[in-house]
Amino acid sequence: AQSVTQLDSQVPVFEEAPVELRCNYSSSVSVYLFWYVQYPNQGLQLLLKYLSGSTLVKGINGFEAEFNKSQTSFHLRKPSVHISDTAEYFCAVTFTSGTYKYIFGTGTRLKVLA
Amino acid sequence: GAVVSQHPSRVICKSGTSVKIECRSLDFQATTMFWYRQFPKQSLMLMATSNEGSKATYEQGVEKDKFLINHASLTLSTLTVTSAHPEDSSFYICSATTTDAYEQYFGPGTRLTVT
Secondary structure (H helix, E strand, O other): OOOOEEOOOOOEEEEEEEEEEOOEEEOOOEEEEEEEEOOOOEEEEEEEEOOOOOEEEHHHHHOOOEEEEOOEEEEEOOOOOOHHOEEEEEEEEEEEEOOOOOEEEOOOOEEOOO | OOOOOEEEEEEOOOOOOEEEEEEEOOOOOOOEEEEEEEEEOEEEEEEHHHHHHHEEEEEEEEEEEEOEEEEEEOOOOOOOOOOOOHHHOEEEEEEEEEOOOOEEEOOEEEEEOOO
16 A cells, blocks of 8 residues: 655754754655645645656755665655744655645644744 | 635635636636645545536535536636535635646645635
8 A cells, every 4th residue: 555654853053053844755656746834824735846857856945855666665854954944744646647636744833943 | 836826815705695606727728627625724526527618527425516617718717615504615626637647737726715
């Protein structure tokens, strides 16, 4: 069965420090991968996506992620975080054939400390 | 581009009444729309998938008679929570996508509180 795992429910990090939010998936078919950010009481905003091509994907707000097919991972990174990056981050997977439904991870709460 | 709106952003209703939430794609034609429910500090749970002009496909465990979904046009889908109860209080988020597109565009969400 397909699934998405975000191992860290909360990640505290000091301002200007680097951060990595982990995402692993399980699928028997090819996937597309997404990272979204959600601020309190708001919808989801796309940070970046992997559809094909280069496995290193750059997104908005200085975030990047690397697709690793052998490790079935798509970890999100930022070299230097800001207070404003405090939010909930969701990894999502959809499949290259089928219904376009997403499978979401459980989310990681990034808390940036001053 | 690819903007999705939801109305209302917040709604409070009394137990036993029905409430309708609208989801609109403002600058593209949405062949498929999705409705999610999100409990506090949890991930999004897919409730149903709707294709324009077709009946919605509900996920297992979602009561189709309680959560009525209509996708009458390529820019509008509605979710009606019928005979709402306090346990229906939640954050409801819609998303939309176009034919053969894998990215979903999300609305800002609707906070429903049933008293």
